[in-house]
Amino acid sequence: MxxxxxxxxxxxxxxxxxxxxxxxxxxxxxxxxxxxxxxxxxxxxxxxxxxxxxxxxxxxxxxxxxxxxxxxxxxxxxxxxxxxxxxxxxxxxxxxxxxxxxxxxxxxxxxxxxxxxxxxxxxxxxxxxxxxxxxxxxxxxxxxxxxxxxxxxxxxxxxxxxxxxxxxxxxxxxxxxxxxxxxxxxxxxxxxxxxxxxxxxxxxxxxxxxxxxxxxxxxxxxxxxxGGLPAGAPPGPPHVDYALPGGTTVVDFPTPQSVAVFAQRGIAIDDPRYFAASLVNRVLGDGMESRLMQELREKRGLTYGVGTFLAPRDLSAMILGSFASANATMGEAVALVRGEWAKIAATGITADELEFARTWMTGEYPLRFDGNGAIARILVGMQMVGLPADYVLHRNDYVDAVTLDQANRVAAELFDPDGLHVVVVGRPEGLEDASTP
Amino acid sequence: MLRFAILVLMVLPALARAQQVTSAFLDNGMQVVVIEDHRAPAIFHSVWYRTGAADEPPGASGAAHFLEHLMFKATDTLAAGELSARVAALGGSDNAATSSDYTFYYQRIAADRLPVVMRMEADRMRNLRLTPDVIDTERGVIIEERNQRVENDPDALAREQGMAAQYLNHPYGAPVIGWMHEIEALGAADVMDFYHLYYSPNNAILVVAGDVTPGEVMAFAREYFGPIPPAPDLPERIRPDEPPQRAARHLLYADARVAQPHLWRTYLAPERNAGDQRDAAALVYLAEILGGSPFTSVLARDLTYDSRIATDTSAGYQGTSLDVTTFRLAVTPAAGVTPEQAEAAMDASLARFLDEGVDPARFERLRTQLRASEIYARDNVAGLAQRYGAALTSGLSVEDVQDWPRILLEVSAADVMRVARAVLVPERSVTTWVTPGEEEN
The missing domain is CATH 3.30.830.10 (Metalloenzyme, LuxS/M16 peptidase-like)
Structure with a gap:
């Protein structure tokens, strides 16, 4: 039966x-x-x-x-x-x-x-x-x-x-x-x-x-x-704390354009502040209108693109970002990233920025469901992080419920300019206090 | 008023229920193509210009792509970046792309936002307003884009050299992003000349796919694009032809950043032409048969399975092109195998294929896969829109796009061998070895 x-x-x-x-x-x-x-x-x-x-x-x-x-x-x-x-x-x-x-x-x-x-x-x-x-x-x-x-x-x-x-x-x-x-x-x-x-x-x-x-x-x-697969799985490794203090590390590599990857400790996907953190991240470094894209690309032409994203994994979470810039301008670009990191931690985001991020986030959500393969990937991803099927009905309500106070509290609690570590690979100029790995 | 009656055409009459595709023209000559897919309340809205890097004047490589970037700056009514910001505020995404033959701009957004994006797209077709500081900053962005995509990637640098060697006379030999020294010299006049010459409704195609009807698209198109006058003297797209290639060309590209030696080869090959796509369809099969599968293709069999010459082999053919295109082969030799040995093995494999012909079982499986790929393709409405946009800017008609799947299924093994013998001629090849180190090895 x-x-x-x-x-x-x-x-x-x-x-x-x-x-x-x-x-x-x-x-x-x-x-x-x-x-x-x-x-x-x-x-x-x-x-x-x-x-x-x-x-x-x-x-x-x-x-x-x-x-x-x-x-x-x-x-x-x-x-x-x-x-x-x-x-x-x-x-x-x-x-x-x-x-x-x-x-x-x-x-x-x-x-x-x-x-x-x-x-x-x-x-x-x-x-x-x-x-x-x-x-x-x-x-x-x-x-x-x-x-x-x-x-x-x-x-x-x-x-x-x-x-x-x-x-x-x-x-x-x-x-x-x-x-x-x-x-x-x-x-x-x-x-x-x-x-x-x-x-x-x-x-x-x-x-x-x-x-x-x-x-x-x-x-x-x-x-x-x-059905033919065994039911039991071995235990995996334990949760692990992100252990990297702030700093700058340079790896020498002979290439005309340096590549920077930067990170700090992140936020778990089941943290109640996750939506607020996502909205703040959108303002900081996710998309053409983000502060980092405006400062590095639109105002100064220092990079083709810069992006940051929340990177929660099963056993640890980071906030990650990256960009590339010519060796001669990498120092200037890294300083701008650090400046924006400090600014968003100190003063948060504005009501207009929150509203922009919010309407993008809620408007973009239904557009993801645009094909059989795409929908299947969304549904299996939801199961992986323990979301119920009716999450799709309420998800935009969670986004809409985030207040400016909540967003700015998480900006202050989460974004940590002293904890930001930047790794640069190339022959960058103008980086102060850099160490080698 | 429509110039022609709307044609209602089915993409694939032979297969189940298909998307409806309609095509019509505005009075000013702008073509409007609508692909209906009502599964999700979203649209892919795109405008395609029949101009790309191969239409640039000599010495101004990169102008088409530079203009594409600057199209996101200010117009009479929009501030720099405002179009993208408005799209994002509505939850949409937007971008653009430049190729040798076309430039296109698109937004992916909720279906009820169609008039919003169409109004802004029509605005920037004519009302771009550039200032020197905007141009200077964006040039910096493009130099960093070239650094990221090309200068920092030895494979991309080598590919660029290979294409320059393949096309001696035709502008396809110049990179779409432009040579660095010419990007650095591009100014307002270069891009604005290009804009005024080519950005007009009679040189553009509107392709909207998704949860829309042809009636509403045409109504908005008449309102927003309809008032823009056509350009009176659009230049014909006549590019210099390639001379006959009488000698094989070999390049050796050495770069300290190359981890593994590898090689590839291109041959000039015919492209899809209006009303004449049979050879191109046969070349699609040829690419699949020679290098389409890491398991069952001819090169994989001979170089990866029956010998340990290569770790990877591939073949490629892009038939959608205004002018003569290329057929490509690539081999990554196994550790300890030189590019010379790998090239000799590739040549022996090609000779064997030309002698033995197509494996009938593989040919039938390929036909099945190509038929299925039309079913899978219908899941991606943006991909369908791009199929039409690329074809219509590359000398093909809506009917050619609709005929293509049928023509693919009509290809015979004899067709494949005929085009193989015509294209795989050693004297008409360009072979590039990419090797580590600064010196020959």
């Missing part, structure tokens, strides 16, 4: 005009939760799966194992080697992509209605019976080692890696999830199998589907794709 429960059907009334997105919260017969939006006008289904854990589950000394395992997900399964698997997915015109972040694995699939059963069979096989053939492992190793070598010559990647290493020493967040040349060179098939056992479990699986499929068919499909 199928046990398929439609717990709630919601209409996204917050959207203007007549749009409605009916989110069905379902439980598959096998007990896996899944959110569905039926959209039968185009004959395909977008399926998004997230498995919490990701590269954080790399075992000590095996950095890069989870990334390597994910690289190999479409390199052969069951009785098919990598080319046979590719030919099978080509014949069905199914698109599967597998990704990994620090916190999660991601599986994205686009499958035609006309061959949904066969395409989902193939996806199930990829997840549950990967082969990890020796020749595929060597192709992976050669490719990942080249990627690592390229990152070592990319000023933006060098800046990010330098900052993370200083902010999270000894924690997975402190190193790139691809691993080092040494750790990847040493990976064995057993390491990759272990990574698969650790990360590919249905214990913390989140699923959303949007498209031409019924609840009954989706329930069976989800059970087929995920």
């Amino acid at each position: 199928r046990r398929l429960l439609a717990a709630a059907v919601l209409c996204l009334a917050a959207l203007p005009l007549r749009a409605e997105i009916a989110i069905q919260e379902l439980t598959s017969p096998g007990g896996i939760g899944v959110w569905l939006v039926e959209e039968h006008s185009i004959p395909f289904v977008a399926l998004e799966i997230r498995l919490r854990g990701g590269a954080n589950l790399d075992e000590p000394g095996r950095r890069g194992a989870t990334n390597a395992m994910v690289w190999l997900m479409n390199e052969g399964s069951g009785d098919m080697d990598s080319r046979a698997f590719a030919e099978a997915s080509e014949a069905l015109a199914a698109h599967f992509s597998f990704g990994v972040t620090d916190d999660a694995l991601s599986v994205s699939a686009m499958m035609l209605t006309e061959n949904l059963d066969a395409a989902s069979d193939l996806l199930a096989l990829a997840l549950t019976e990967p082969r990890f053939d020796a020749d595929a492992i060597e192709r992976m190793r050669a490719d990942v080692l080249q990627t690592i070598a390229r990152r070592a010559m990319n000023p933006g990647a060098i800046a990010g890696d330098t900052l993370n290493a200083m902010a999270y020493p000894g924690h997975p967040y402190g190193s790139d999830l691809k691993g080092t040349a040494d750790s990847v060179a040493a990976l064995t098939r057993d390491d990759i199998l272990a990574a698969w056992h650790n990360a590919m479990t249905r214990q913390d699986a989140y699923v959303a589907a949007v498209g031409d499929i019924t609840p009954e068919a989706l329930g069976a499909l989800v059970d087929k794709v995920l």
